[in-house]
Amino acid sequence: MHSAASRYIRPDPPGRPGGPAYCFLLLLLLLAAGPSEAADTVTVDVGAVYASNEGTSIDPTLGTIRGKLQSMFNYTSYRMLDRKRRSLSVGETGEFELPGQRTMRATLLPAQGDKVRLSIRISDGPRNLLTTTLGLRRGGMVLVGGPSHKAGVLILLISAE
Amino acid sequence: MDCRAALRSIEAKADGLLPREEAAELAGHLAGCLACSAEDAALSATGPVLRALTGIRAMEKAPALDAMWTRVRAGIEESRETRRRSSWIARWAWIPAAVALAVAALLFYPSTTDRSPFHPSSFDVAVEDVESDVATVALVDKGEDLPRVIWIIEDA
Numbered sequence: 479m480h481s482a483a484s485r486y487i488r489p490d491p492p493g494r495p496g497g498p499a500y501c502f503l504l505l506l507l508l509l510a511a512g513p514s515e516a517a518d519t520v521t522v523d524v525g526a527v528y529a530s531n532e533g534t535s536i537d538p539t540l541g542t543i544r545g546k547l548q549s550m551f552n553y554t555s556y557r558m559l560d561r562k563r564r565s566l567s568v569g570e571t572g573e574f575e576l577p578g579q580r581t582m583r584a585t586l587l588p589a590q591g592d593k594v595r596l597s598i599r600i601s602d603g604p605r606n607l608l609t610t611t612l613g614l615r616r617g618g619m620v621l622v623g624g625p626s627h628k629a630g631v632l633i634l635l636i637s638a639e
Numbered sequence: 640m641d642c643r644a645a646l647r648s649i650e651a652k653a654d655g656l657l658p659r660e661e662a663a664e665l666a667g668h669l670a671g672c673l674a675c676s677a678e679d680a681a682l683s684a685t686g687p688v689l690r691a692l693t694g695i696r697a698m699e700k701a702p703a704l705d706a707m708w709t710r711v712r713a714g715i716e717e718s719r720e721t722r723r724r725s726s727w728i729a730r731w732a733w734i735p736a737a738v739a740l741a742v743a744a745l746l747f748y749p750s751t752t753d754r755s756p757f758h759p760s761s762f763d764v765a766v767e768d769v770e771s772d773v774a775t776v777a778l779v780d781k782g783e784d785l786p787r788v789i790w791i792i793e794d795a
Contacts, residue, residue: 525757541756546785595767600791607774607791611767617760624774624791637759 518567520594520616522584523637524574525561529553529623530630543619543635551623553630578627579603582634592616594638600625614638640668645675653682762786 527540530553536544537558547556564572566586574582580602587595592615600608600622612620616639623633640648648665651657657665669676764787769776771791779788 523757539756541758543757543759543786550779550781550785550788602773606772607793608769608771608776608789610769610776610789613765613767615761615763618763619757619759619761619786620764620766621786621788622791623788624793626793635757637757 519565520567520586520596521563521565521639522572522574522586522596523561523563523635523639524576524582524584525635526559526577527633527635528555528557528559528577528627528630529633530555530557530628532629540635547633551633555630556633559632576600576634577632578625580607580625580632584636587611589613594618596636596638598622598636600634612636640664642668642672642675645669645672646678649675649679649682652679653686759786 525540527537527547529547529551533555536548536556538544539558539561540547540556544556547553559577560575562574564574564584566572566584568586568588571583571585574584576582580600583599583601585597587597589595594614594616596612596614598608598610598612599606602625607625608622614620614637617637619635619637621633621635623631625632645665645668648657648661648668652662652665665679669679762783762785766778766787766789769778769789774794775792777790777792779790781788
C-alpha cells in the first residue's frame, strides 16, 4: 500500500530552473557577435522618392528631409518607392536597382578623414543618364532628381554613413 | 405468524426495516415462542458488539492510518509544488522564444532595406565632375541648409 501510493503521487523530477536564463544569455551572445561594420566601410543608402502632383501625401519615412523637399520643389506628393543600403569598402561597387528599369552603381573611392568619395553612375538600360563623382561627409546627403516616372519624377536621396 | 415468518421479521427488525404493524405481530409471536425469542435476543446484541469491535480495530490501526495519511498529504503537497514550478516555467518560457524571434529578425531581415526615417547630418557635398550621354545635367545649390541637387533633364 505504501509503495503503491508513493509511486502514484511521486512527482516528476523538476526541470532545471536555469534553462530559460541560459537561452537568454546565449541569444545575447549571438546578438553581440552579430555582423558589425568595420570602420573602413561605408554604408551607401539610396532612397527612391516618387515626386508628383498626384495627391498631397508626404511619406513619413522621409524624416527631416520632408520639409526640405517641399521647400525646394513644387510637387505636392512625395512617396518613397524603394530604399536600399549597401556596405562598401574602398574600390567596391554596389548596384542599386531603381524604379523604371534604371540602375545606379556606386563605387567607393579612397578618401581621408570622415570624407566619403563616391563614383556614381545612373543608367536607363544602355543609356548613361549620369556619371558623377561626389565628395561628402559621413552622414551627408545629396539629391539626384529628374528622371521621369509615371506622372512625376524620381528623386534619389543618396547618403553615406 | 409462524416461526419462518418470525425469523424474517427478526432480521428485518435488526436492520431497522420492520414496519410498525408487523412489529406488533412479531412481539405477539415472540411472547409465545422461546426459540424465536432467543434468536431475536441474539441478533439484537450483534449490532452493538460489531460496533464496539470496529471501534477497537480502528483504535489499533489509528497510528498506521495517520502515518499513511501524512505520507499522502506530503505527496500531494510535493505534486502541487512541482505543478506550480512547471507552470512558472511555462509562464516565462515565451521570453527566450520572443528574444530568439527578435534576434532572428535582426540577423536575417534584409540589410539592404531600411524603413527608418532619413536624418542627414550634413549637406556639404562636393561634386567633382558630372556628365551624361543623353541628358542635360544641372547642379542646384539653394544654400547650406538645403541639400545639393543634381537634376537630370532628359533630352526629348
